[in-house]
Every structure is written in structure tokens, then in C-alpha cells.
Amino acid sequence: xxxxxxxxxxxxxxxxxxxxxxxxxxxxxxxxxxxxxxxxxxxxxxxxxxxxxxxxxxxxxxxxxxxxxxxxxxxxxxxxxxxxxxxxxxxxxxxxxxxxxxxxxxxxxxxxxxxxxxxxxxxxxxxxxxxxxxxxxxxxxxxxxxxxxxxxxxxxxxxxxxxxxxxxxxxxxxxxxxxxxxxxxxxxxxxxxxxxxxxxxxxxxxxxxxxxxxxxxxxxxxxxxxxxxxxxxxxxxxxxxxxxxxxxxxxxxxxxxxxxxxxxxxxxxxxxxxxxxxxxxxxxxxxxxxxxxxxxxxxxxxxxxxxxxxxxxxxxxxxxxxxxxxx
Amino acid sequence: xxxxxxxxxxxxxxxxxxxxxxxxxxxxxxxxxxxxxxxxxxxxxxxxxxxxxxxxxxxxxxxxxxxxxxxxxxxxxxxxxxxxxxxxxxxxxxxxxxxxxxxxxxxxxxxxxxxxxxxxxxxxxxxxxxxxxxxxxxxxxxxxxxxxxxxxxxxxxxxxxxxxxxxxxxxxxxxxxxxxxxxxxxxxxxxxxxxxxxxxxxxxxxxxxxxxxxxxxxxxxxxxxxxxxxxxxxxxxxxxxxxxxxxxxxxxxxxxxxxxxxxxxxxxxxxxxxxxxxxxxxxxxxxxxxxxxxxxxxxxxxxxxxxxxxxxxxxxxxxxxxxxxxxxxxxxxxxxxxxxxxxxxxxxxxxxxxxxxxxxxxxxxxxxxxxxxxxxxxxxxxxxxxxxxxxxxxxxxxxxxxxxxxxxxxxxxxxxxxxxxxxxxxxxxxxxxxxxxxxxxxxxxxxxxxxxxxxxxxxxxxxxxxxxxxxxxxxxxxxxxxxxxxxxxxxxxxxxxxxxxxxxxxxxxxxxxxxxxxxxxxxxxxxxxxxxxxxxxxxxxxxxxxxxxxxxxxxxxxxxxxxxxxxxxxxxxxxxxxxxxxxxxxxxxxxxxxxxxxxxxxxxxxxxxxxxxxxxxxxxxxxxx
Numbered sequence: 001x002x003x004x005x006x007x008x009x010x011x012x013x014x015x016x017x018x019x020x021x022x023x024x025x026x027x028x029x030x031x032x033x034x035x036x037x038x039x040x041x042x043x044x045x046x047x048x049x050x051x052x053x054x055x056x057x058x059x060x061x062x063x064x065x066x067x068x069x070x071x072x073x074x075x076x077x078x079x080x081x082x083x084x085x086x087x088x089x090x091x092x093x094x095x096x097x098x099x100x101x102x103x104x105x106x107x108x109x110x111x112x113x114x115x116x117x118x119x120x121x122x123x124x125x126x127x128x129x130x131x132x133x134x135x136x137x138x139x140x141x142x143x144x145x146x147x148x149x150x151x152x153x154x155x156x157x158x159x160x161x162x163x164x165x166x167x168x169x170x171x172x173x174x175x176x177x178x179x180x181x182x183x184x185x186x187x188x189x190x191x192x193x194x195x196x197x198x199x200x201x202x203x204x205x206x207x208x209x210x211x212x213x214x215x216x217x218x219x220x221x222x223x224x225x226x227x228x229x230x231x232x233x234x235x236x237x238x239x240x241x242x243x244x245x246x247x248x249x250x251x252x253x254x255x256x257x258x259x260x261x262x263x264x265x266x267x268x269x270x271x272x273x274x275x276x277x278x279x280x281x282x283x284x285x286x287x288x289x290x291x292x293x294x295x296x297x298x299x300x301x302x303x304x305x306x307x308x309x310x311x312x313x314x315x316x317x318x319x320x321x322x323x324x325x326x327x
Numbered sequence: 328x329x330x331x332x333x334x335x336x337x338x339x340x341x342x343x344x345x346x347x348x349x350x351x352x353x354x355x356x357x358x359x360x361x362x363x364x365x366x367x368x369x370x371x372x373x374x375x376x377x378x379x380x381x382x383x384x385x386x387x388x389x390x391x392x393x394x395x396x397x398x399x400x401x402x403x404x405x406x407x408x409x410x411x412x413x414x415x416x417x418x419x420x421x422x423x424x425x426x427x428x429x430x431x432x433x434x435x436x437x438x439x440x441x442x443x444x445x446x447x448x449x450x451x452x453x454x455x456x457x458x459x460x461x462x463x464x465x466x467x468x469x470x471x472x473x474x475x476x477x478x479x480x481x482x483x484x485x486x487x488x489x490x491x492x493x494x495x496x497x498x499x500x501x502x503x504x505x506x507x508x509x510x511x512x513x514x515x516x517x518x519x520x521x522x523x524x525x526x527x528x529x530x531x532x533x534x535x536x537x538x539x540x541x542x543x544x545x546x547x548x549x550x551x552x553x554x555x556x557x558x559x560x561x562x563x564x565x566x567x568x569x570x571x572x573x574x575x576x577x578x579x580x581x582x583x584x585x586x587x588x589x590x591x592x593x594x595x596x597x598x599x600x601x602x603x604x605x606x607x608x609x610x611x612x613x614x615x616x617x618x619x620x621x622x623x624x625x626x627x628x629x630x631x632x633x634x635x636x637x638x639x640x641x642x643x644x645x646x647x648x649x650x651x652x653x654x655x656x657x658x659x660x661x662x663x664x665x666x667x668x669x670x671x672x673x674x675x676x677x678x679x680x681x682x683x684x685x686x687x688x689x690x691x692x693x694x695x696x697x698x699x700x701x702x703x704x705x706x707x708x709x710x711x712x713x714x715x716x717x718x719x720x721x722x723x724x725x726x727x728x729x730x731x732x733x734x735x736x737x738x739x740x741x742x743x744x745x746x747x748x749x750x751x752x753x754x755x756x757x758x759x760x761x762x763x764x765x766x767x768x769x770x771x772x773x774x775x776x777x778x779x780x781x782x783x784x785x786x787x788x789x790x791x792x793x794x795x796x797x798x799x800x801x802x803x804x805x806x807x808x809x810x811x812x813x814x815x816x817x818x819x820x821x822x823x824x825x826x827x828x829x830x831x832x833x834x835x836x837x838x839x840x841x842x843x844x845x846x847x848x849x850x851x852x853x854x855x856x857x858x859x860x861x862x863x864x865x866x867x868x869x870x871x872x873x874x875x876x877x878x879x880x881x882x883x884x885x886x887x888x889x890x891x892x893x894x895x896x897x898x899x900x901x902x903x904x905x906x907x908x909x910x911x912x913x914x915x916x917x918x919x920x921x922x923x924x925x926x927x928x929x930x931x932x933x934x935x936x937x938x939x940x941x942x943x944x945x946x947x948x949x950x951x952x
Contacts, residue, residue, distance in 0.1 A: 040827075041827055099585070104366065104372070105367050106606055115606065173639065173642050174642065177642065178646050181646065185639060185643040185645075185646045186636075186642075186648075187608070187632065187643075272635055275632075277608045277633075281635065
């Protein structure tokens with residue numbers, strides 16, 4: 001029986017990361033808050049047009065504690081950590097990010113609840129699509145290196161990595177939505193709205209995965225255990241998928257963690273081009289508008305997501321290859 | 328394979344989830360889109376055009392501006408009369424005006440909504456437009472002082488604070504009803520008393536921030552026993568029984584929760600009801616059965632979508648998903664307009680707006696850091712203005728052929744106002760103006776110097792980078808000024824937050840600017856040039872202009888008054904030149920005129936959705952009949 005005093009290493013890893021999380025979040029909150037406060041101007045003011053008289057600007061600022069950064073910092077911290085809820089000072093939900101300063105009819109919680117699932121669904125769909133396309137292309141290329149199939153997949157991969165999403169996105173829209181009329185132009189709701197943005201978002205990831213798989217497969221196919229398997233008379237399908245691909249997939253697995261996070265956070269351009277009401281746009285718009293509460297909410301939720309995703313990848317890695325030591 | 332099964336099963340599970348959560352919204356009778364979502368549905372707090380468009384569908388003020396006739400027509404009021412001295416206006420409310428919950432719209436609704444508008448706690452952007460109402464400004468100031476004193480006082484505990492804060496609020500309410508010139512004569516008669524005659528009062532009352540809101544809905548009152556009874560005859564609930572307002576014990580302010588403005592809760596008196604609103608997705612309106620002219624509403628349902636990307640918005644229009652798109656802002660719009668001119672399409676429309684693009688001069692004596700400011704001298708400003716070739720800018724730079732502007736108020740936009748002519752292009756006169764100011768090319772290097780030989784300071788030209796429009800304009804102006812005047816211009820592009828900050832601090836020499844008029848009177852533009860006005864970013868000050876504007880404001884003969892204002896504008900744009908106007912702003916719209924009717928092309932950009940009709944001729948398979 002192998003049992004160390006600290007419990008299962010996997011559980012220890014999970015426990016340690018979860019203990020770290022609140023500290024990481026407080027540091028991120030402090031940094032985000034400081035940077036957001038440095039943005040000039042006032043979130044309550046529109047970028048163009050009439051500037052209200054000073055007394056109205058002051059009334060607005062007082063209303064949101066905008067005249068005093070320290071009060072704002074600590075009062076807000078009480079709301080987002082649930083301290084207000086526990087002490088009964090706040091009337092809102094347990095974790096309360098407060099009202100959005102640029103969209104006053106909504107609270108940041110409501111915005112996150114309505115938009116975060118959209119970004120997650122879009123990001124995950126894109127990553128799965130990228131896996132399917134990337135693995136197929138990578139395997140096909142590696143089976144006949146140097147053949148035209150290989151060259152074409154390499155070329156497509158190059159294009160996928162190089163072309164920015166607003167180009168591929170616009171091309172997809174013009175071809176499939178406007179000319180062929182088989183997909184809606186932008187918006188969200190139902191399966192038909194996911195396909196085009198998911199394809200546009202998946203292309204760079206698919207291209208990268210294809211190259212990872214191809215390189216890995218080329219190495220694996222020349223390795224001893226694959227030769228042994230072939231010598232045993234195993235069917236080629238089993239050799240490729242069970243023996244070679246399983247090992248060639250490991251680098252892809254480690255890439256999937258950050259890639260999934262990037263697909264969910266980095267879909268700003270795709271969300272914009274396809275008018276997808278996801279959260280990525282806030283990374284730019286909320287900052288430009290100095291919407292401090294929304295910036296904080298989005299950054300904290302994503303930081304949590306990132307920490308958890310990285311943890312998940314480490315766990316998966318351990319599960320896929322128990323030899324890998326985790327600390 | 329078994330171990331990978333959960334991963335493989337994720338995909339279909341996900342799709343089922345998505346379809347389950349997100350059914351697509353049904354197509355409305357009329358769908359339009361704008362680049363940003365509605366900011367607020369609280370009419371008093373509105374300041375964006377998009378908000379006001381939706382606001383005018385949900386609420387109805389006393390009067391309405393009819394862009395076709397250029398007249399004010401009855402809204403919630405059927406008739407009104409003005410007293411002989413022009414300082415009191417009496418409004419008679421429509422007997423059949425109803426809130427969407429069925430209760431009658433009364434004069435109390437307006438009195439209460441305007442108190443919201445004129446209370447600092449609401450922090451409404453447009454409050455100050457309504458300060459001409461008698462006593463409104465004093466009451467505002469008094470409330471502000473009250474709050475300031477409250478924040479400086481010491482209290483024993485929170486209970487004492489709350490009691491004191493509520494007493495202050497009661498005091499404010501009481502003072503407002505006594506001292507502010509909004510008089511409820513009876514349920515259907517309302518009198519507005521003004522400090523001085525206000526020729527554009529009807530314009531202000533037609534403005535969305537003056538729309539009424541329904542107090543029980545805004546404050547979140549418990550439901551009434553008798554729904555037909557107006558709220559002012561009910562007992563006002565205790566503070567703790569009002570769901571959406573409370574007095575904040577920390578600041579003493581009235582705190583308003585905006586969750587009343589949601590589907591199912593929002594009660595309006597306009598032609599439409601709020602059916603659904605999904606953040607940054609869509610907002611859907613349905614015709615209100617309680618509106619007094621419900622039979623005259625053509626489109627039963629209206630959807631406003633939010634499409635931020637200008638190119639996607641045009642593609643969505645092309646694909647037929649949108650019936651109307653405003654603010655078309657893609658580079659190829661110029662080519663689309665050309666196609667229209669050639670007769671290849673008919674769905675793009677250039678509509679002049681109630682706005683002017685200009686470039687501001689910093690008129691302060693010195694620049695930040697104590698540097699000498701050459702633009703403090705009106706002769707230098709005139710020289711720069713005389714050099715601008717507006718025709719070539721609208722033809723070759725913006726390529727939209729906007730009506731060029733030599734003055735600030737868009738010509739022809741205000742009935743009875745005759746716009747004066749400002750300075751046209753005259754490079755020779757420009758050079759002599761510059762020479763008169765002491766800037767002459769003394770050493771023949773093509774650059775002007777002052778008497779002591781120092782070069783004209785390198786002039787920074789500040790523009791915003793959010794659209795290419797202003798950068799292109801700035802490049803053209805640099806070229807014109809450098810070649811004609813012998814000065815050096817340095818372009819400075821900044822994001823709009825930074826640009827605004829620079830304007831506020833007076834940290835610029837020349838900066839781009841645009842001004843949208845708020846009401847149909849020249850003062851909505853000319854007040855920009857008043858000493859100390861919050862929007863006078865130029866730091867321009869001229870006691871004679873201030874005095875002339877004050878004098879005009881007390882003139883009771885409307886046509887004499889407009890003439891006086893035209894004189895002010897002539898002076899401003901032939902002599903003082905705090906800014907150099909370039910062109911009237913245009914808005915580019917897309918809609919198919921054969922299908923859609925009832926959209927206005929009036930510069931004020933007021934769109935009354937209930938007048939919009941869609942004629943599909945059965946082509947779209949509309950449900951019969």
C-alpha cells in the first residue's frame with residue numbers, strides 16, 4: 001500500500017490550488033482596480049456630446065462613490081467577497097459586483113449570467129471543432145509526409161494561423177450568410193447562430209493542433225513500439241489511433257488548457273464580427289468606457305476560470321500519463 | 328475509447344443545452360439595429376439618441392414634435408395656452424390617456440416625474456435644460472447644499488442617520504411643491520410657471536427626459552386594491568414598502584434601483600410596451616392596447632437589435648434581417664451612395680443631422696505650462712478659418728458631400744432663424760490677418776515668425792481616433808494651413824476618453840469637435856460660446872457676446888429675438904471665431920423606401936415608430952390577414 005502522509009498527490013494539488021485562489025483574486029482585484037482608476041474621465045459621461053454642468057457631474061460621482069477611490073475599493077471588496085452578504089450590509093446576491101456603470105439598467109451579475117454562458121459555449125464549440133479538424137488534418141498529413149495531402153493541410157494550417165478572425169469571419173458571413181443565405185448574419189439563439197462564429201474562432205486553434213499532431217505523429221510512427229505493433233500484425237487503424245495517436249496527443253492535451261481559456265476569453269473579434277452577445281467585448285468596451293465594476297467582474301470571473309482550467313489540464317495530464325509528476 | 332466517452336459526449340450535450348436555453352427570438356414586424364445597446368429606459372436619465380428613440384415609443388410627453396409638419400402636436404395633453412407675458416403655460420391633459428396598467432395619466436404624474444428630473448439625486452444629464460422653470464435652479468441648489476451639510480454632520484448611529492436623511496427628503500419634497508413653478512390645478516390641468524419667457528418650452532416638453540413615469544412602478548409600490556385609481560389618491564407606502572427606492576443612510580441621497588425598467592414591471596403611457604430586453608442582444612416592443620391612438624399603430628411588434636460592428640450591421644441589412652439601419656459607418660458607404668446615384672440601388676439615404684462638425688481653437692491666454700498661445704488672438708483664429716477649403720473636404724476627404732458650414736447652427740434647421748454667413752475661404756485675406764497679428768515670413772524660409780524672430784509655435788491638432796473621419800479631416804487641414812499660412816502643424820490622435828480629458832484641461836491648440844443641438848432654438852448651439860459654459864471647451868470669453876445672449880433671452884418678441892441671436896452668430900463667426908465650422912453632420916441610413924414608410928428625414932432625427940409601416944405586399948409571407 002503506497003500512501004503518503006499528505007494524501008493523494010492529485011487531491012493535494014487540487015486543495016493547494018483552491019487555497020491559493022482567493023489570494024490570487026484579491027491581488028488581481030487590486031491591480032485591476034488601480035489600472036481602471038487610472039483611465040481618465042468619468043464612466044457616467046458619454047464620449048460624445050453634451051457635458052452636464054459640474055454640479056450634475058458631482059452628483060453622479062457622489063452617487064457611485066466616484067469621488068473617493070479608497071471608499072470605493074473597500075466597499076466594493078465587501079460586496080464581491082460576500083462579506084456584505086454575511087454581515088447583512090448588502091441586500092443583493094452573495095457575491096455582488098454591483099451595477100454596471102455604463103449600462104445602469106443592469107447589474108454586473110446579470111450581465112455575467114446572461115453573457116458568460118454564450119462565451120463558454122462558443123469557446124468550447126470552437127475548441128472541439130478545432131480538435132476534430134486539427135487531429136484529422138494532422139494524422140492525414142503525417143501518414144504521407146511530403147504528399148499533396150500533407151502540403152495542402154500544411155498550407156491551410158498556415159492560412160488558419162495567419163489570417164485574422166475579422167477577415168475569415170467577414171468572408172464566412174459574405175459567403176454563407178449573404179450570398180448563400182444558409183446562415184443568419186450575426187446574433188445569437190439556437191444552433192444556426194453558433195456554426196459560423198465557431199468555425200471562425202476555431203481556425204487558428206485547428207491549425208496549431210494540426211501541426212502539433214503532425215509533428216508528434218511523425219515521431220511516433222518511426223518509434224519502436226509502433227514498429228512492434230505493426231510487426232505483430234495489428235491492423236493499421238489500431239496502430240495509428242491506439243498506439244501512435246495516443247502518445248502524439250499529449251502535447252495537444254497540454255495545449256488545450258490555455259487554448260480553451262483563450263478561445264473563451266479571446267473571442268473579442270469574433271464576437272464583434274458575428275454580433276455574438278458574449279463577454280469578450282467587455283474586455284475592450286468596459287475598459288474604454290471606464291466601467292470599473294464591469295471590468296472587475298469580467299476580470300475576476302475569467303481569472304477564476306483560468307485557474308480552474310489550468311488545474312483541470314494538470315489533472316487530465318496526470319490521468320493521461322501517470323508518470324508525469326505534478327507539484 | 329470508453330475513457331474518452333465523456334469528452335466525446337460533451338459536444339452533443341452542449342448543443343442541446345444551447346438550443347434549450349436560447350431559442351431564437353421571433354421576427355418582428357419591424358427590426359432595426361444600432362451599434363450600442365440602450366443605456367437606460369428611465370426617461371429622466373436618458374441622454375443617448377438610441378435611448379430616446381426607444382423612450383419615445385414607451386412614454387409620451389405632453390406634446391410631440393411632428394417632423395413632417397415641423398409643428399408641436401398634442402401628446403398626453405390635448406391643448407395648451409400661454410399667458411400674455413409668456414411666463415405661464417397651461418396644459419389640458421387628454422381624458423383618455425392611460426398608463427399601460429390601465430390607470431389614468433394625471434397632472435400629478437408629470438409633476439412627480441419632473442421633480443425626479445429636477446432633483447440632484449437622480450443625476451439626470453439634462454436637468455439644467457429645465458432650470459428656466461421658476462424656482463427649479465434654487466431648489467436644486469438647496470438640495471445639493473442639504474446633502475453636503477448632511478455628509479459633514481456627525482450622527483450617533485445609523486438609525487439617527489436614516490431618520491435625519493428621510494426628514495431632509497420630506498423637506499425637499501415639500502419645498503419643491505411649494506417653490507418650483509409646476510402647479511397641479513386638478514387631475515387634468517397642469518400649469519408651468521417660468522422665470523422668463525421661453526420660446527422653446529414646447530420643444531423641451533417634447534424631449535424624452537420630460538416624459539412622465541408611473542410612480543408606483545418606479546418606486547416599486549405594493550399592488551393596489553383598485554387598479555383604476557390614480558396613485559395620488561392612494562396612501563403613499565412607507566419607505567420600507569417601496570421596493571426600488573430607499574434613502575441611503577451614508578450620503579442622505581435618494582437611491583433608485585433601476586430594476587423597475589424591466590419587461591413585466593415597466594409601466595409606460597406610450598404607443599408601445601416593453602416585451603423583452605436581453606442585454607446587448609435585442610429589445611422587443613409590442614403595441615400597447617391602452618394607448619389612446621392604438622388603432623393608428625401600424626407595426627404590432629418592433630425589435631431593436633444591437634450590432635456593434637458596422638460592417639456586420641450592413642451585411643445583416645443586406646441579408647434582410649434588418650428593416651432599418653441608422654448610423655451606417657462603413658468605409659464603402661460612399662461607394663454605396665454612388666451606386667444609388669447611378670440608379671443601381673435605392674436603399675441608402677443621407678440625412679442631414681441637427682449637428683455641426685468644427686475645429687475648436689484654444690482661446691485661453693496661455694497653454695498649460697504657461698506657454699504663449701497664439702490662438703488667443705482673434706486675428707490668428709480668423710486667419711486659420713479663412714484658409715479652410717470646406718468644399719474640397721466634403722468632396723474629397725469625407726466624400727459624403729455634407730452641406731458645408733461657415734456658422735454653427737445648421738442653416739434651415741430652425742424655423743424663422745436666418746443663418747448669417749461666416750468666413751469663406753480667402754487665403755490672401757488670411758495671410759494679411761496673420762501679418763496683422765505680427766506673424767510674417769521675415770527670413771524667406773516659408774515659415775512665419777514674430778517680430779523678435781521666433782517661429783510660430785508648432786500647432787498641435789487634436790483629433791479622435793474612434794473613426795477615420797477626423798484623422799482624414801485633420802490631415803487635409805494640416806495641408807491647407809501649412810501651405811497657405813507658413814505654419815507647422817503636428818497631428819495628435821487620441822482615444823475619446825483622453826481627448827475629452829485634454830479638452831477639459833484646455834490642453835490643446837486646435838481640436839476637433841461636433842455638437843448636436845438638443846432643442847429647436849439657436850441657443851442650443853450658441854450657448855457653447857458663453858463664458859463659463861460647461862461645454863465651452865475652448866475657454867472662449869467675450870463679455871459682449873454674453874451680454875447679447877442675455878439680452879436676447881429677455882426679448883419677448885420671437886422674431887426680434889431670433890434676429891438678435893443671428894447677430895450674435897454673425898459676430899461669432901466673422902470676428903471672434905472660437906471654432907472654425909466645417910460642415911453639417913449627416914447620418915447615413917439604410918431602408919427600402921418601397922417597403923418601409925413613416926421614417927422621418929428631419930434633421931432632429933426624431934423617429935416615431937408607431938407611424939412606421941412595413942408593406943411586404945405578401946412577399947415575406949406575412950400571416951394573413
